[in-house]
Amino acid sequence: MTEEEVVQYLQNTPEFFERNPALLETLSVPHPLHGGAISLIERQVSMLRKSVAEYRGEFERxxxxxxxxxxxxxxSRRLVLKCLSCESLDDFAGVVEEVMREDFAVNYMSMVLFSEHELDTSIRTASWEAAEPILKEMLAQSGCYCGVLSVAESEFLFQSQSDSVMSSAIMPLVSREGGQVIYHGVLALGSSRLNHFDKEKGLLFLDFLADLLSALLLRLLP
Structure with missing residues (x-):
């Protein structure tokens, strides 16, 4: 009988070792670490321990x-509840800055509203025509943006602090009317650490937060 036939027989007869349990104690296989011979049962126990350790590590993660x-x-709940009590755009900007700084440890923050008319707020405003050529590549993506900004984008959003911002998260503040996205502004968060904002794990939360902040902002816009 060839080795392949033995393998095929054992695969087709999984109950073989149940009928011959004593055989398990006589079989030996190489030790996975030092190469010495151990019994098949010891090898199975070793493999089970390894699997348990891997599952435990995954569970803890x-x-x-x-x-x-x-x-x-x-x-996020604290941010939303505090924003619901805001009665002006300045109140809104102050709450967002406070929570982002104290709860989310954000180093730099900038909010820009897009408006063709003067608004009753100290929040910085810019016309969409002036902002769109600079931010169009970033805003062309669906949802929020995480990563490194271009020099022009960083200077537009963070102005005098742009040289200190190494990575950013940009949240568009939008409404949707008739299937069309209307940009009312952006909230830019900056960090002095290069990989602080991770697009692999942070975008879902940022998109969720951007939707909430957009809805809260719309209540206060004229």
């Missing part, structure tokens, strides 16, 4: 992510 998401949701 998922628990850590769940705790992080829970903390983020609590901070």
């Amino acid at each position: 998922l628990v850590a992510i769940a705790r992080e998401n829970e903390a983020i949701m609590k901070k």
Whole structure:
């Protein structure tokens, strides 16, 4: 009988070792680390321990992510509740800046509203015609943007602080009318660390937060 036939027989007869348990104690296989011979049962126990360790590591990673998401949701809830009590655009900007700085540890923040008319607010405003050529590549993407800005984008959004901003998260403040996206402004968050804003894990939360802030802002716009 060839080796292939033995393998085929054992695959087709999974109950073989149940009928011959004593055989398991006599079989030996190479040790996965030092190469010495160990029994098949010892090898199975070793593999099971390795699997348990891997599952435990994955479980602990998922628990850590769940705790992080829970903390983020609590901070978001605080932001929304505080914004609901705002009666002016300046109140709104002040609350957003406070929560972003204290709860989310954001180093730099800039809010720009797009308007052709003067607004009753200290928030910086710019016409869409002036902002669109600079921000069009970033805003052309669906949802929020995470990463490094161009020099022109950074200077437009962060002005005198642009040289200190190494990575950014840009949240468009929009409304949707008849299937068309209307840009009312942007909220730019900046960090002095290059990879602070991670697009792989942060975009879903940022999109969620941008939608909430957009809805809250629309209540206060004239």
